[in-house]
Amino acid sequence: MSTAQGARARARIEVTSAIKDEARRQLAAEGAAKLSLRAVARELGMVSSALYRYFPSRDDLLTALIIDAYDSLGEAAEAAHAAASDTGPLRRWVAVCDAVRGWALGHPHEYALIYGSPVPGYTAPDTTVRAASRVGLLLTRIVRDAHRSVGVARTPIPVELRPEAERLTADLAPDLPPEVTMALVAAWAQVYGLIGFELFGQFNRVVEDRETFFRYSVSRIAHEVGLVFPEKE
Amino acid sequence: MSTAQGARARARIEVTSAIKDEARRQLAAEGAAKLSLRAVARELGMVSSALYRYFPSRDDLLTALIIDAYDSLGEAAEAAHAAASDTGPLRRWVAVCDAVRGWALGHPHEYALIYGSPVPGYTAPDTTVRAASRVGLLLTRIVRDAHRSVGVARTPIPVELRPEAERLTADLAPDLPPEVTMALVAAWAQVYGLIGFELFGQFNRVVEDRETFFRYSVSRIAHEVGLVFPEKE
DNA sequence: CTCAAGCGAGAGCAGTGCTCTCGTAAGTGG
DNA sequence: CCACTTACGAGAGCACTGCTCTCGCTTGAG
Numbered sequence: 001m002s003t004a005q006g007a008r009a010r011a012r013i014e015v016t017s018a019i020k021d022e023a024r025r026q027l028a029a030e031g032a033a034k035l036s037l038r039a040v041a042r043e044l045g046m047v048s049s050a051l052y053r054y055f056p057s058r059d060d061l062l063t064a065l066i067i068d069a070y071d072s073l074g075e076a077a078e079a080a081h082a083a084a085s086d087t088g089p090l091r092r093w094v095a096v097c098d099a100v101r102g103w104a105l106g107h108p109h110e111y112a113l114i115y116g117s118p119v120p121g122y123t124a125p126d127t128t129v130r131a132a133s134r135v136g137l138l139l140t141r142i143v144r145d146a147h148r149s150v151g152v153a154r155t156p157i158p159v160e161l162r163p164e165a166e167r168l169t170a171d172l173a174p175d176l177p178p179e180v181t182m183a184l185v186a187a188w189a190q191v192y193g194l195i196g197f198e199l200f201g202q203f204n205r206v207v208e209d210r211e212t213f214f215r216y217s218v219s220r221i222a223h224e225v226g227l228v229f230p231e232k233e
Numbered sequence: 234m235s236t237a238q239g240a241r242a243r244a245r246i247e248v249t250s251a252i253k254d255e256a257r258r259q260l261a262a263e264g265a266a267k268l269s270l271r272a273v274a275r276e277l278g279m280v281s282s283a284l285y286r287y288f289p290s291r292d293d294l295l296t297a298l299i300i301d302a303y304d305s306l307g308e309a310a311e312a313a314h315a316a317a318s319d320t321g322p323l324r325r326w327v328a329v330c331d332a333v334r335g336w337a338l339g340h341p342h343e344y345a346l347i348y349g350s351p352v353p354g355y356t357a358p359d360t361t362v363r364a365a366s367r368v369g370l371l372l373t374r375i376v377r378d379a380h381r382s383v384g385v386a387r388t389p390i391p392v393e394l395r396p397e398a399e400r401l402t403a404d405l406a407p408d409l410p411p412e413v414t415m416a417l418v419a420a421w422a423q424v425y426g427l428i429g430f431e432l433f434g435q436f437n438r439v440v441e442d443r444e445t446f447f448r449y450s451v452s453r454i455a456h457e458v459g460l461v462f463p464e465k466e
Numbered sequence: 467c468t469c470a471a472g473c474g475a476g477a478g479c480a481g482t483g484c485t486c487t488c489g490t491a492a493g494t495g496g
Numbered sequence: 497c498c499a500c501t502t503a504c505g506a507g508a509g510c511a512c513t514g515c516t517c518t519c520g521c522t523t524g525a526g
Contacts, residue, residue, distance in 0.1 A: 006492090007493095008492065008493070008503075008504095031350075032350075033266060036482065036483090037484090038482065038483080039481095039482095047505065048482095048483085048484085049505080049506070049507075049508095050505045052484075053503075057483080058482095058483065058484090109350075112349070115429070115435075116349040116350030117264075117265075117342075117349030117433065158445075161442070161445050161446065164441060164445065164446060167441070185436075185439060185440060186427065186450040186453070188430075189423075189426045189431075189435070189436075190422075190427065190454075191426065192429065192430060193422045193423045193425045193426020193427065194419065194422045194423065194426065196348070196422070196425065196426060197421075197422040197425060200348070200349070200350065202348075202425075203422075206418060207401070207418060208397060209393075209397045212393050212394050213394065213397060213415075213418075213419070216390065216391060216394050216415075220388070221423075224453065224457075239524070239525095241472075241473095241522095241523065269512085269513065269514085270514065271512080271514080272512095272513095279474070279475090280474065280475055280476070281513095281514085281515085282474080282475075282476080282477095282515080282516080283473070283474045283475075285514095285515075285516085286473060286474080291513095291514065291515090
């Protein structure tokens, strides 16, 4: 139904994706700030005003790129998870984190776009939310599986956090103990912190062997969410 | 020697700081992307070209703002530390982290500027490094004090990380065990991750009581660097 | 007192996002 | 099969940006 319904429509999605491709190229090359509609149009051999038939504004183009980036990152993470599906939870956890880091290093500007400072007056439309949560859901799944199979360690949480933890658990993973959901959310943020520091140069002249450092830190974070530590290397 | 050496020089530093103030205002209001030299000049009643007598380019203005932001953040952290100087290490740790988070929430655009995605082709000049490391040094000091007074817990690190950990220790805190320095660097990155996720909206519709969540998470991270956990509330 | 240096003003260049209008080509209803 | 609406590309134009260059005035050092 969506295929071959008029050459017009087909051409439209083709041009749309050509615009996104060229925009992604410029984004990767120069960063979001230097992404220019006119330059994209120029490169595609069209005039700038024509581009507005496809994206109503530069921000809309950026939003489209952001969603694609989330999806690309999510796919990379899921692929890594699938490749490690026959190993234990800890190794899968590390594999997924590694994949996220790898994607971030390979697509620094796109990573910055989705996890760095948001563009000026930008608030994420709901469309992005689903794409954005893929990695988080994946990590949740790993912990959930681990919980089902071997059980996870728990650290008590203070009373004032209990309501928060229970709401979170109900939303994310009702089958997990609240302590774990809590730690899981924090863990994901912490992994993001490690990647961000590396990517944005805060580790320059501080950490040298960043891959080893990352793997180690991420393992410790995994321990925090209850994944058993002394899993066979 | 630096005071009152010619009205010319005095006027210069006055205008320079007036420019920075107005630029900071625009930065806070609209974000780095919308900071415009011409708008700054306009607001100050001068013509845009005059501004180039003080800052050779827009990037140089931004760099100046970045250094000031680092200093402002560092001061906030150090003030919080001083205010909690008669308490235990864990509470001081939490106080400093809290101050950093507070500063970040109060200056989101400036925080984004220094810890979010770096501006386009920008590489931090050495001038910024010193200002940038103030918070890290402060956290190091807390852990170092704790180590001297009560000792800190250690978690063994894998062999492949030993050289890294030892180099790091030599650079940062020779009096600390390598396991701790290692964990400390990771901890700082993780704290940054928590703040970043909150600031950039990743906790929207996920975490509600963010202050409590942050304090708790930061306490757990403190535990990771060996600060004793069951310190009296 | 002289004179080079510092400074502000203005014009100007190349670039940007975005709007509007105008022909033309494509697909649709009669 | 033909008229008509719709989608689209081109072009001109507006307001804005960072940045450069030149021109005079002011200032402070020699």
